[in-house]
Amino acid sequence: MAAAASSSVPTPTHFVLRLISRKTVLVGLLALLTIAVVAILAPVLAPYAPNKLSVVNRLKPPGATFWFGTDEFGRDVFSRTIYAGRLSLLVGASVVTFAAIFGVALGLIAGFFKRLDTPIARIIDAMMAFPDILLAIALVAALGPSLLTVIIALGIVYTPRLARIVRASTLVIRELPYVEAARALGVPTWRIMTRHVLRNLVSPILVQATFIFAYAMLAEAGLSFLGLGVSPEIPTWGTMIAAGRQYIGQADWMTLFPGIAIIVSVLSLQMVGDGFRDLLDPRLRKDL
Amino acid sequence: MSRYVFQRLLGMLVVMFVVVTIVFIIVRIAPGDPAAVMLGPDATAQDVSALRTRLGLDSPIIVQYGIFFGQLLQGDLGESIFLNRPVLTALADRAEPTFFLTLFSILIAALIAIPVGIMSAYWRGSLFDQGATTLAMLAASIPSFWLGLILIQILAVRWGVFPVSGYGGPGASLMTRLSHLVLPAISLGVVSSALILRFTRASMLDVLNDDYVRTARSKGMSEFRVIMKHAFKNALIPVLTVIGITAALLVSGAVVTETVFGLPGVGSLVVSAVLRRDYPVIQGALLIIAALYVLINFLIDMLYLLVDPRVRY
Numbered sequence: 001m002a003a004a005a006s007s008s009v010p011t012p013t014h015f016v017l018r019l020i021s022r023k024t025v026l027v028g029l030l031a032l033l034t035i036a037v038v039a040i041l042a043p044v045l046a047p048y049a050p051n052k053l054s055v056v057n058r059l060k061p062p063g064a065t066f067w068f069g070t071d072e073f074g075r076d077v078f079s080r081t082i083y084a085g086r087l088s089l090l091v092g093a094s095v096v097t098f099a100a101i102f103g104v105a106l107g108l109i110a111g112f113f114k115r116l117d118t119p120i121a122r123i124i125d126a127m128m129a130f131p132d133i134l135l136a137i138a139l140v141a142a143l144g145p146s147l148l149t150v151i152i153a154l155g156i157v158y159t160p161r162l163a164r165i166v167r168a169s170t171l172v173i174r175e176l177p178y179v180e181a182a183r184a185l186g187v188p189t190w191r192i193m194t195r196h197v198l199r200n201l202v203s204p205i206l207v208q209a210t211f212i213f214a215y216a217m218l219a220e221a222g223l224s225f226l227g228l229g230v231s232p233e234i235p236t237w238g239t240m241i242a243a244g245r246q247y248i249g250q251a252d253w254m255t256l257f258p259g260i261a262i263i264v265s266v267l268s269l270q271m272v273g274d275g276f277r278d279l280l281d282p283r284l285r286k287d288l
Numbered sequence: 289m290s291r292y293v294f295q296r297l298l299g300m301l302v303v304m305f306v307v308v309t310i311v312f313i314i315v316r317i318a319p320g321d322p323a324a325v326m327l328g329p330d331a332t333a334q335d336v337s338a339l340r341t342r343l344g345l346d347s348p349i350i351v352q353y354g355i356f357f358g359q360l361l362q363g364d365l366g367e368s369i370f371l372n373r374p375v376l377t378a379l380a381d382r383a384e385p386t387f388f389l390t391l392f393s394i395l396i397a398a399l400i401a402i403p404v405g406i407m408s409a410y411w412r413g414s415l416f417d418q419g420a421t422t423l424a425m426l427a428a429s430i431p432s433f434w435l436g437l438i439l440i441q442i443l444a445v446r447w448g449v450f451p452v453s454g455y456g457g458p459g460a461s462l463m464t465r466l467s468h469l470v471l472p473a474i475s476l477g478v479v480s481s482a483l484i485l486r487f488t489r490a491s492m493l494d495v496l497n498d499d500y501v502r503t504a505r506s507k508g509m510s511e512f513r514v515i516m517k518h519a520f521k522n523a524l525i526p527v528l529t530v531i532g533i534t535a536a537l538l539v540s541g542a543v544v545t546e547t548v549f550g551l552p553g554v555g556s557l558v559v560s561a562v563l564r565r566d567y568p569v570i571q572g573a574l575l576i577i578a579a580l581y582v583l584i585n586f587l588i589d590m591l592y593l594l595v596d597p598r599v600r601y
Binding site for chain 1: 302303304306307309310311314315317318319422425426428429430431433434437438440441445536537539540541543544547548558559561562563565567570571573574577578579581582
């Protein structure tokens, strides 16, 4: 059993090759890469400045001049959509980083130190009793709406998800013979935690981080749509949809394109996350 | 078994205690004086001071916590600053649209996800399976508020089949009120169906190759009966679990969807409370929804004991 388990653990190169050999993962990765490159190169690729007003061009439908049409102020929806991608990706990446730092630390501490396990586990359980967006709304309400508070609020919301997974895996790994051997050899605890335990948790953390990235982008869009995220003047996919809501009957392109941008991004992240999970959790594989 | 139920009940109470503490802290981490924030920049010093006294904010923090906890034990969630009425009454008045919205959404999600999930598992690897799993992934990627807006544009504005928004106004009949929930329920249900579909498929895959399914087939039973009576019945528990959890999560989805459709439910009450900094309403809604989630999880665990004879503690 142990031999079988160890033989199924792929090396990083092997893992990456197996991962990109899956069509959906490859498509997801390529889509993500394209979105990231387009967002980063937005100042070069955007045909117009995202905040350039043009009263004569207000509410123009999609066409050769304005590919995605224009909004109520005559601003180019295509330029705003690709600029908005920068902020949405920034929020997603920042939330994942926040949740990874605190979630991994909390999970490792809870899983490794028995005395701290119960209080941390109860806090994790309690935090997970709040629906994501509702807790984020309450935190933003308390901290005041801004880009930073949205990142902090969503980071706090998603930290327990990672902490729970890291804690559960640490509880198992802690009892494995090689950890016991390291202890017997007098290896310091922090070194066991980082070198022996954390290293074996990279894969589940990666899977969860991919999904958190996707959920954070959806949640940010929801918060911005409600007017509780970043300022409405800043183009994010959520603020663009919120602005388009007023004109849904006469200019549905204002809502359509930022929505499609969210869907493509979240779908790509899910495809990649699913690929990770399929490789790591054979019970959920699609080809079973 | 009663020992397990007792332990689970105790665990639930501990989690609720932590939930209450977190809610208490969230409102107090607001920078500055919460009373001043709630009343806005035009409030006089006397108004702020009066509100501080009314909310008990001039007592030491530990005393405030004690009072907050004591009031909760008596079922008192405080009073809304802007509505001038008890939070519990305000929430109860808004519960109907949210309850029906959640119920219809979960029904739509289950009606889509369970049959498709079963067929997807039965024909695993087929074009149908690949299409269904891809569509499920797509559904999970759609923001429900965006789908709501698209549905409004097509089915309400263009075709005029359903009302655009609202809940029919005061005195509207039950049918009128329910007709206002069709589009919001579709937009929430479609998005939520992805998770249920995934669990149904995985759960069916687990049981389809089991011995009792093979035995049922070898007895000459019709394939439909084998799938529904033998396989699906045994795959039902994880599906019920995920439906329960989805129902709890839908309350959160309702926050945004109710705003899109102008439904006067708990979600839109929370959003307006946040915009007005009406902290008692925010903390009341957080507590009630978290308590519902904890309770649903507890009931699901108890359901395991009742429906699955293999689960014994």
